[in-house]
Amino acid sequence: MIDYGRFAERLRRVMPRWDERDRMAPEEFARHLADTGPRWELLREFQAEWGYEPPGGEPAWPRWSESEHRAYVRELKEKLTGEEDDHRSVRAAVAVPQALDEWWDLPFNSFTYQPRLYETNPEWPPAVYDGSRALPLDNSFIAAEEDRRVCVFMAENQYCNEWGYLAAEAVLPDPRVLVSTEEGWVVQSRSISEFFLQLAMYALPFHFGHVAEVWTVPDGLVDRVRAQLPPVGLLPWRELGAETTAYGAPDAIVFHDAGMSDYAEIVVIGRTREALERLTRRLGVDLAAG
Structure with a gap:
């Protein structure tokens, strides 16, 4: 028996302590965020608890796979406007966080091996949103003079919602994740590693x-x-x-x-x-x- 009434304790032991950031030196907080191993182990444990078994071999959705729906959206835009949809690539000045790189290579990654368990499309490389799709000047996340772009790495199947990290936090090993809603961008998860645990929790139990x-x-x-x-x-x-x-x-x-x-x-x-x-x-x- 596994008591999920105590799951918050398991989460607190491994996930980033953002509330302590102001009490840590920047280099200490960076080291804390970079300690992702226990977070991925919690993801592995949760998947196993609900019956997911890594199949081994090559993943069904490798990192550089094209999203069929995204390709359709891009083709449709080009036909209607004559403009190329060029937002797919991370620009050279925006880093890809350590945790996102690591997730793609996890040997027990239930998305890459069985993407049909989920109703989402990954964006690789992450798509950089600026202009009207970035954070507004008046926002609660960063100062007005900071980089307001959002780097999207996952989307709902029809792109009704998208999840991304702030370009201003891209240098952090495991930054926060925002989600696009009718109210604008709001915090979805306190880190990329927590987001993928959350994604699994809201998908795998429904299947298994x-x-x-x-x-x-x-x-x-x-x-x-x-x-x-x-x-x-x-x-x-x-x-x-x-x-x-x-x-x-x-x-x-x-x-x-x-x-x-x-x-x-x-x-x-x-x-x-x-x-x-x-x-x-x-x-x-x-x-x-x-």
């Missing part, structure tokens, strides 16, 4: 676990989830109108969407059927009702 979707949420269920189950410690997942928080339980995770997506508001997923039934009974969810 036992799933109960609650479309008609009974009175009091959301309050019971919040009162009885600890958050796993990740920021809310933002995609397609969703703003989803994950809560942990023994051998199970509950996802609650407080946004305006087309997904079920509550999803309960167990690593085993027994774990799913145990948690739904505890929360008062009728599996037959759906």
Whole structure:
């Protein structure tokens, strides 16, 4: 049995301590961000816990693979405007962070070996967004005189949401990740390594676990989830109108969407059927009702 109610403790032990940045010398904080090994090990553990087994051999989606959808978007733009879509490459002045390089080469990378588990497209090299697609002058991330460009490295299948790091933080080994929303760019994850753990958590259980979707949420269920189950410690997942928080339980995770997506508001997923039934009974969810 794995208690995901204690997952936040596992996360705190390995993920970057951004709240301590001001108390560290710059070189000390850089060394802290560069210590990515324990973070990748947590990703490997989580994937294994939910049944993912690395197949070995060559990855199905190598680093330099072209996204079919991105190629379609670029071709369509060229036909409609006569202009080439030239934003795909990282410009020479923008670094590729250490953690992003490392992720592509992980031998247990569940995306590169089984991309169909996910509904996203990677951008390699990362796409550099400037102008209207960069941060506005008035933003809460960096000073007005700093580089406001955003380097996108992952996108939802239809490019409705995109995830990237700030060009101003590109020299950091494991910088923050922003996501494009209707409100503009907001923080999705506190580091690139945390983002890929988050991406796995919001994808793999749906494929490998036992799933109960609650479309008609009974009175009091959301309050019971919040009162009885600890958050796993990740920021809310933002995609397609969703703003989803994950809560942990023994051998199970509950996802609650407080946004305006087309997904079920509550999803309960167990690593085993027994774990799913145990948690739904505890929360008062009728599996037959759906």
